[in-house]
Amino acid sequence: MTRSIMIVEDEPELAALVADYARAAGYAPLVCADGLAALAAIRAQPPALVVLDLMLPGLDGLSLCRELRAFSAVPVLMITARVEESDRLLGLELGADDYLCKPFSPRELMARIKAILRRSSAGVTAPRALAIDEAARRAVIHGQALELTPSEFAILAALARRPGQALSRAQLLDAARADSLEATDRAIDSHIKNLRRKIEAAAPGLDAIGSVYGLGYRCEL
Numbered sequence: 001m002t003r004s005i006m007i008v009e010d011e012p013e014l015a016a017l018v019a020d021y022a023r024a025a026g027y028a029p030l031v032c033a034d035g036l037a038a039l040a041a042i043r044a045q046p047p048a049l050v051v052l053d054l055m056l057p058g059l060d061g062l063s064l065c066r067e068l069r070a071f072s073a074v075p076v077l078m079i080t081a082r083v084e085e086s087d088r089l090l091g092l093e094l095g096a097d098d099y100l101c102k103p104f105s106p107r108e109l110m111a112r113i114k115a116i117l118r119r120s121s122a123g124v125t126a127p128r129a130l131a132i133d134e135a136a137r138r139a140v141i142h143g144q145a146l147e148l149t150p151s152e153f154a155i156l157a158a159l160a161r162r163p164g165q166a167l168s169r170a171q172l173l174d175a176a177r178a179d180s181l182e183a184t185d186r187a188i189d190s191h192i193k194n195l196r197r198k199i200e201a202a203a204p205g206l207d208a209i210g211s212v213y214g215l216g217y218r219c220e221l
Contacts, residue, residue: 003048003117004028008038008064009079010056018051021106025114035059039067046074049117051109054080054091062094069095075116075164079104092215093171097164099215119164119220129206130221132160144202148195151176155191159209159219166212192217 005022009015010033019029030047032038036058042050050068054061065076078091081102091099097116100109131140134157139146148156158175159167169188176191192209199208210220 002028004030005049006030006047007051008032009053021110025110035064039064046072049075049113052076052078065094065096075120092166130160132157141199142203146198152191152195156195163219166215166218168216
């Protein structure tokens with residue numbers, strides 16, 4: 001069955017270009033130029049993924065994402081001309097799965113869509129390799145417990161709560177500081193390196209934590 005992708009974009013030429021690439025990639029594109037109309041259409045018939053512009057008539061992209069997350073977990077890939085980090089972070093905090101700034105390569109957009117849908121499908125059809133028990137402060141990967149420091153556990157738990165979604169270093173630092181006195185401004189990359197090493201030792205070849213260029217990290221499990 002062909003997966004449908006909703007393209008919420010009020011620039012006709014860009015929307016048509018994205019739709020053409022989506023169609024060529026084997027998806028069924030649905031184009032909507034208005035935020036309110038898009039929200040109603042998603043409620044009526046949820047697509048496999050939403051490509052969402054931020055600057056929209058009717059209802060802006062951030063507000064649409066907020067409303068959408070109240071009733072649906074459909075993957076959202078935001079696209080926008082805004083380049084400020086605060087805008088990117090807000091979009092991710094509201095539940096977007098990925099973020100792409102204009103101008104962008106349609107091929108890169110399709111690659112990101114495929115990656116998001118692959119993670120989404122894996123999450124539905126297979127149990128997660130990583131299990132976090134926050135009450136017991138226990139992390140298990142493929143049945144093997146990980147020996148983690150308090151900061152490492154806090155960071156991994158924060159990533160695991162939002163699989164596939166990018167979290168900034170600042171967000172991870174906040175999570176670690178709330179749970180440990182070990183966290184410092186320059187320590188996040190070091191903690192991630194240690195987490196990757198421990199996960200690799202427990203589950204060789206498993207790519208559990210991905211890097212998001214210019215932003216931070218995300219859980220790939």
